[in-house]
Amino acid sequence: MDQPSNDLPSRLLLNLAPWRNALAWRIAFSGGLDSTVLLHLLAHLAKSQSLPALSALHVHHGLQAAADAWPQHCQSVCDALGVSLQVVHVQVQHGASLERAARDARYGAFLEATQAKEVLLTAQHRDDQAETLLFRLLRGAGVRGLSGMPRERVLGRGHLVRPLLDVTRAELETYATDHRLSWIEDPSNQDRQFSRNYLRHQVFPVLTERWPQAVTTMARSAAHLSEAQGLLDELAKIDLASASSVSDFDWLGLPSLELASLAALSAARQRNALSHWLAALTPMPDSDHWSGWEDLRDATGDACPIWRLGQGELHRSCGRIWWLSGCWLGHPCSVVEWTDPSVALNLPDNGVVMFTGQSPDGPLQIRYRQGGEVMRLPERGHRDLKRLLNERGVPAFVRGRLPLVFRAGQLLAVAGVAGLNGNVHGGWNLHWQPPHEDQGLS
Template sequence: MNDLYVDVARQLDELKPARLVIAFSGGIDSRVLLHLIARYRQHNAIPCLAVHVHHGLSDHADEWASQCQLWGAKEGIEVCVEYVTLDHDCGDSLEQMARDARYAVLAKHIDTETLMLLGQHADDQVETFLLALKRGSGPKGLSSMAACGGFAQGQLLRPLLKVTRAEIEAYAQQVQLTWVEDESNQDTRFDRNFLRHQVTPVLTQRWPSFYQAIQRSAELCATQESVLAELLQEKLQQAMHADGSLVLDALYSSSELARGQLVRLWLQHQQILMPSRKHTELILREIAFAQPDANPKLKLGKYEIRRFQQRLYCIETEKDFSSWHATLNINEPVMLPESLGCLRLIASEQGNVRLPANKAPFTISFDPSGLSACPIGRSGSRKLKKLYQEYNVPSWQRRQLPIVLCEDKVVAVVGLFISREFNGKDCELIWDKSEVFMANS
């Protein structure tokens, strides 16, 4: 069983990480991984943290969290417990929600110098491959889990990926480890458990080398996908605009087979879940090749695929702030909703906004409905809808631009223009954005 430690130590030595984070569920695979890393740290002074995610799905969740912290103390590795709440009404599968929540909190602990360690093993790889096969996946899906890759700002490693569950159990018993037994792992209503208990035992009994064959197929699919990406990389770079959108002319000039692969590579570059074949076809047919005057969109998980000015955009699902309002006073910052930042009206002799003579208050809105304005340098008012079109603001951003009003008159659309009627030097509007706002002005 010392071979297991030697192999894990070899993988870590090759990567030379500055810091380790272990995804620690307390199950047998992550419990063995914790023990192996504790052995590794006896010979290598490397900071290490174990993260246990408390989903609250089991009546034993609190007990497991406490037990994981005790095991961590025994091994000399700090265990951080992260609590997450799952939205049972969102329509996603429980497995998917738990997985997404787990990776989201793990990402918080990963920086550019950190290697995250996952305890997934050969049995998990077989199950992942079979689930991808069940979905009708191509090479990308069938490549299953990579032993090493990028995660958040750092890297991840699955050092046990070629080790079977039986070998892990043998090691745990030899060194007298205890671990969490999650009762949900016996529930064959979950696809992965069904494969684990009723399918793979039959396959391996018939074909003892089935695991190795799956591993080879996954590696071959990963190689094929890498070659495709390499061959199309130059074309993808030429097709991508500076703001991350995809120029449609590049799709139009490509073969039908290459178009789908370019779209998938582009979405992979956006770091979102790969679309199915059906979704890829919908993106091409209903978004990229829609009528020129259409304003199409396709929901893809929490994202939307949109088209604007002959480019494809992948954006987070549009949020409507039409009902949000606030008063804007001089030198009193206003926090805008969600991640839209902070708006300030600063008294300044070098400003660009005139205060009204009647001292009427300024307010902030995001609803352009029925509003008109005449920007500085223009003659005559136009509806904001028309002005947004002139300023090349994509439709999904139009209700995320703060509008400053004074008695129902538009003072400014922040980031676009000041109204001629309010042109002056009493104060300055400053929009501090917490995130880069993808305006195409």
């Protein structure tokens, strides 16, 4: 049974209690019913409660002519409540799903606007949670997807919080009517070609006619699944801790895991651990498209399989799996002249090289492996570079990126590889700081 609307302020305060020490609360304000009620509640609570600074954020998608009048409506509402408003215009990238594209643009604006120790509040409610559960169920989502929208999550340097997930749409409508609030009716909310609108207007009325408590029980199921996902996350952390051994090449700054530890797990635990590890790096494929992981895991001999994912690639080398993205997916090939070896040299898309100690006389060149390189080592004579890299267990994907220093056609040093990166008698070493641009983290 719905609770009275006059109980909403105390419930809202209880839900927001963990966030009372935030620097600011920003309300995602579309001007619709849900966000209008949330803004009104908070603005009036701020008169009697010590709350973080309130402000509103309106995202203008520009998808329909009617929306051009919405920023002015939002401004008038905020002015009446004494709350500042920021209007952000976004470009929606049209694709297969306009709903998804608009959501991505909106959350991109939220991410940009939320500063450190700030909280962005959105007004999704219990009915939205039930719709999300059914929508994802029809798309074949797993436990994580079926756990619905989380009450809170990290958003850039701040947090996103949904304080109305235990409130029904009917309660919000009652509050709005009681307080004579005005709000925007988005015409697109009636367009049943959009999946969520179809569920809201066509499916849920039928469900609730037969099962009046359907929304409540579905939201309860989402909460159970959220708890189950928490347990899966705990298991993933245990399994990843076992696979997070120290590597001789941690200095590359690339995420990696020990393959043998993962392979010893059941197939389900492998997928669970990898999904948890990769979640911050790339969108994951659905359960029918994990053959890339199996091919990588089961490869034998000298094979160097690659599993290509949305934002990068998973490589296997030297008994580990490695995540590569950004400029690591390219292969530097240009020759770079190093006229003053006493000064660090920036390499195009490949970090920085520098000498410590007394740098060798120039002019020098930085080149990359083409095959057939030979290097002279004290007491060993001339040795094939490929064999030297094999001896030191250099991962295959790194070899084409290693800066090689030449002088007058002679290979002097290989940056970053112990035993090949210096001259003991000359008193110098060649250091390489690999590229550390965005590795796909989000």
